[in-house]
Amino acid sequence: MKLSRRCFLSFVVGGAAGTALSPLPWKLTDDLSIWSQNWSWTPVPPDGEYTQVNSTCTLCPGGCGIGIRKAGKRAVKIEGLAGHPVNDGGVCLLGLSGLQLLYGPARVKTPLKRTGKRGGGQWQAISWKQAIKEVTEKLKELRKKNQPQSLASIGPNGSGTVSALISRFMKAYGSSNDMKMASKLDSDEQALFLTQGIQNGMVGADVENADFILSFGCAVLDGYGSPVRMFRANSRWKENSATLIQIEPRQSNTAAKADQWLPINPGGEADLALAMANIIIKENLYNSSFVSDNCDGLNSFVQMLYENYMPEDAARRIGIDVQTIIDLAHRFATAARPLAINGYGKGQNPSNLKETLAIHALNALVGNIGKKGGITGLSAYDYIRWPKVVTDTVAAAGLKESRLDGAGTNAFPHAKSLPNRFFDKLSAGNTSIQALLVAEANPCYSMPDTAKIKRVFDSIPFIVSFSSFMDETAMMADLILPNHTFLERYEDVPVKAGLTAPIVGLCRPAVEPQWDTLDLGDALIRIAQSIGGSVGAAFPWKNYKTCLKQTLADQWKDLEKKGYWMPSQSLQADADSKNKAGGKSGRYVLMDGTLETIYMAQDAPLEGDSRSYSMLLMPYDTIRITSLQIGAPPFVMKTVPDTVLKGQDGFIEINKKEATEMGFKQGQAVIVTTPIGEARVRVHLSSGLAPGVIAMPRGLGHTAYDDYLAGKGVNINQLIGPVEDPASGLDTALGIRAKLAKA
C-alpha cells in the first residue's frame, strides 16, 4: 500500500480535529498566557508576619517617633508614630526613606583600610579585630610621644551618650581638641547664657500656642527645629487664624505659605528686630510689668536703640520702607501671643549672636519669656552621670594644652566648640594635629569652603571615620569603622530642637545588622579598653548597650516600653507661676556690658567686594533635599523639582526681571564665580527672589555616596567661605558676593 496525498491530508485533518478535541490547544493557550505574565526578574517580595518596632528617628535633630513596619524579618516601611509627643503620626520624607539608607548601596559594609591615594576610593576590607588594633596602635604611639593633644575629634553636637562617649574618650586620652559640629543651637546657647544665665541650655519655643509668629528667615516649613512639629504647628496656626510673617529675601516654602512675606536685604534681621524694639518702647507698647519686674538694663538698651537703631536708618539698611517696620512693630506688640523666632534656614548653621540677642529681646519686650506661646530657656539634659574621668599624667599634660579653636578662651568665653576656627588654624599651617576621629559628621561636604577643608584633611596623617555611609569625609579617611545605621542600633536621643519640654527618645534596632558593622559606642569602648590604662578604665562597660542601660538607670524600663521619656515637666509652668523669666536668677538681661559690645559691633562683612561681585549668593534650605551628614536617599532625590536639578545640572535662582535684563533665559548654563570658587550651573528665573540675590540649595553636589546622589548639581559649600562672628567665634556666613556670566 502506498500513501496517497489524500491519505496524508486526511491524516492531518484527523490530527487537527483530534487536537481540537483534546485539551492541548486550550490548555497551552492558557499556560502561555500565564507564562507571558511571569517576569522572573521582577522581585516577588516574600510575605511574613506583620510586626512593628517603635523607635526614634535620628536622621535629623527633630527626634520624631517612628514605627518600623516589618514583614517577617524585613523592614518594609517607616511611619510616624501616632500619639508621640513630638510628631504624633506625621513624618517627613527623609524619615520615610530611611529603609533606602539601611538597604542602600552607599553603606560601608565592613571595616575598610585605605590602600591607594587618599580620597582615591581604593580600600581593603579588614576584620574588626585588625581595625581596632590599627587604631589602637596609632593612638598609643601618640601617647607614647607625650602628644595626646595631637588627637582631634569631630562629632555631632548632641547631648546623648554617643556625643558624651566621644568627649569622654578625648578627655581620658588627653586631648581637648574635641570638636562638635556647630549649628543654631550654639548661638542660641550663648544667647541664653548672656540673657538668662542658663548654661549649656536650649531655647524652647511654644510655637503651637503663639498667634502672631515673626520668623526671621527660619525655614519653618522646610526643616527648621523639629520639622514635623513645625508643620503641625503651621496647620494649627491656619486653624486658629494665627498670623505667620516670614522675613527673608527669597520666597521659600515658608514665605510662600506665610500670611505675609517680607523680603529684606540679606543680613538685615538684627536691624529689623532692633528697629521694631525701638518703636515698641518709644510708643510704650511693651509689657511694662514684665519688663520692670524681670528685665535688667532697659535704660541702657533704649539708649543703644536710640543711638544706633532708629527705624529710618534701619529701613534704609534693610531695604524696606519705615512704615512697614512701624506696622510690623504695632502688630507684634499688640498681638495676644506674639512670638519671634530666629535661625536662618533649617538652623544647621549658627546665627549671628547680635541677631539672636535682638530677636530674643523682642520676645522679652512683649513679656513672653517662659509663657504660653513664648520662648523658654531650658537647662541642659543632665541624666548622664558617669564617674569623673581619672586621667594619667600623659593625659593630664595633654589636657593642659589649649584647644586649637580657642573656644572657652578669653576671646570666646562662652563658645564650647568652634570647628570653623579649628580648620582655619590647620589651614593656616598649624600641624599640631596628627590624628583625627570623625563620627556622625561630614565636614568635607557640609562645611564652607570644602576645598580648604579637604586640603586640611589631606594634611592630617591619620584619619578614622565611623561613618555608616561612604560619604565625602569617609572617602578622606585612612580607616573606616562603620557604625550601624539608626535602624540597627540603640541610642538615646535627647531632643534639643526647640521643644518646650525636654524629651529623650529611644532609638532601637528594628532589624539585625545587615553588614559587618559595629555600634560607634562599642567601637569606642573597645578602642579605649585596648589602649588600656586610665583610658580603658574610663570605659568600664562591657558594651554600649550596658552603658546605655546603666546611664538611663530607672528610666530604661519606661524608655523601652514607651519609646520616650520626658525628664521633667515643661519649665513653662514654673515660670508662669512666678511670672518670671526661665533662668535660675529669674531675670532677663536686656543689656549689660557684654551685650553692649555685641550690639555696638559692626557686622562682619560678606566676603568679596561689591564692584567685581555684583550679586549676593545665598544658600537656601529645602526639606526636599537633605543637607546635613545624611545624603539624600533616592526617594528624596525623586521629589526634587526639575527647576532645581535637571540631569546632573544644578540650578541657580535669579530674579526673573533681573535675569531678563542680563540676557539670561530659563535653563541657560552660566558660570557662577565667588571669591572662593566657581561652578557651572543653569539659571532658574524666579518671581520669588529679591533682585541682586541669587540662591542655590544646600545638599546637592555630592562627590561620594552612590550613583543616585553623586555628581548631581553643585555643592554650594564649594563657593562659600566662613564668616566668623566676632561675638561668638562661630561661622555665621549667610552668603557670599558672586557674579554670573554666560557659560
Added chain:
Amino acid sequence: MKQEHTQHRSKRYGMVIDLDKCTGCGACMVACFSENNVPFKKDETDKRLSITWMKVYRIDNGRDFPNNQVCYIPRPCQHCAGQHEGHSPCVSVCPATATDYSRETGIVSQIYTRCFGCRYCMGACPYHARYFNWWDPVWPEGMEKYLSPNVSPRMRGVVEKCSFCFHRYQLARDKAYANRRKDVKEADYQTACTQACPAGAITFGDLNNPGHAVHQIVKPNDHVVKNKAGISIIGKSQNPNVFRMLERLGTNTKVYYLSSREWVRKAGDNYIADEKPEDMFAEQKKH
C-alpha cells in the same frame, strides 16, 4: 445572600486636601513611593518619565516679585466617577479590562498583569495621574529587601497609578472579618499619604458616610447638578472653599481640594482669564 449584599450601602472613598495647610514638603510623595513599591532610577529629573503616583505640583499666581504667591497641589489619582458611576475616562477606554471601577468602593483599579501597555488610559486621563513603565524597575542590590509584600512590583510595559492604597483596604477588611465586623472602620483604612502628611492636610474616608470627616468637610451634594454644557456634576461640594480639579469636565473626581484663596480655586477649574466657574452651574437640579 444576594439581597443582603445589595442592601449593603456602597462606599465612595475619597479625599480632601487642605491646600492652606499643605506645605509642599513632599512627604506624601515619599510615603506613597515606599508604601507602593514605586520604582526609581538614577536620574529622576525628567519628570515625564518619573513615576510618581502622588505628585506635588507647584502653581503660582503669575505675578512678579514681590507679589508672587505660590500654592502646592498634591495630585493622587482622582478616582473619577465620570458622567455616570464608573464612566471614568481611563476605564472607558481600556481595551484589556486592566483598569476597572468598583461600585463597592468607588476606587479605580489597575491590574498590572492584565495591562498590555497600549497607554490609551494615559491619553484619556486629564490629570496625568497614570505612568508607564518604559523600563523594568531595578532596585540596587539589597534594596529589594524593603519591598512591601502587599503591593506587587510592576514590570516594564505596563501602566501604573495611585490605588488609594487599596491593599490597606484589603488588610483592614481582613481585620474587620477577623473581628466579626462587616464594616471597615474609618481609622482602619487610611492611605499612606494621609497618614504621613506632617501638616495633617489630607483627610480620607467614605464620601457617602456622613460620619466620616471627609464627608463633613466636603458636604457633597446628594443631587446631580447639570452645568451649562449639559454635563452632570455628581457630588459637587457645598463648601464654598472646596473645589475639584477640572470639575467642569464632569469627570466627577473623588479628590477634593480646599483653599481659602480664590486664585487657587480658580486655577483648579478655570483656566480662562476672568471666567467665573460658579456661572457654569445652572440652578436646575436633576433628581
Added chain:
Amino acid sequence: MSGNVEHKSDDVNHDAKEASSADQTSMTTSGSGSYILLFFLLGLALSMVAGWVVFPKLLYTQKKQPLDFNHKLHLKEVDSDCASCHFFREDGTFSGVPALEQCLDCHYEKLGESVEETLFVEQYVDKGRQVPWLVYSRQPDCVFFSHSAHIYGANLECRTCHGDIGHSESLKPYEENRITGYSKNIWGSNIAGLKQATWDRMKMDDCAQCHETAGIHDSSVQTGRDACFVCHK
C-alpha cells in the same frame, strides 16, 4: 473524488511534474476511499492520545517535597484542627504554611525515630533552616487572597478550597507546570479542566464562579462581575 484529481491534473498543466505524480498516486490508490477514512481516524486517534495522555505527562514535572509530612498524624496531636498550625494572626492575616519556629513548639527535641523526623531535625532544626515547602496552592504575586473573608466572612471550610489534605498521611508529589511554573493543583488534575469537587481547581474563574453563586459579583463596571480590586493587589 479521483475524477476530481484527474480533472485538476489536466487543468493545472503548468506544473506538469507535480500533476503527473499526483496522477500516478491517484491511479494506484483508486478505489481506496476507505483508506482515507482510516487515515483520518488514525490522525484523530493519535492526536487525541497526544493531547489527552502524552501532553499532560510532558507538561508537568514532578518535584519531591523536602520532607514527607503526615497531616493526619498531626491533626490527631493538636487541639484546634487546621488552625493549630495554619492560624489567623491578630490582625486578621493568615499565617499560611508554618515557619520553622512554629514547628519547634513541639519539635524542640526529636519526636520519634522515623526517617522523616530524623531528616527534619538534622537538616532543618539543627541548622536553623526554614523548610522549603512547595505550596500546592501558591498563587501569582498579583493575587491577594483573603483567608479572613472566606473563613470568617463566608464561613467556608478549609476543605472547600484545599480538599481533604488534612487527612492525608503523606504529601503527594508537587507537579509543576513547565510553562507557567505553577502547581498542577491550580489548573486541577483533570487536564480538560473539568472539576467535580470545589477544591479541584484554583483558577480565577473558579473564584469568580463561587462569587457569582454567593451573589457578590456585581461591583465591577467593566465586567459586571467582581471588581478586580477585590482579589488583586
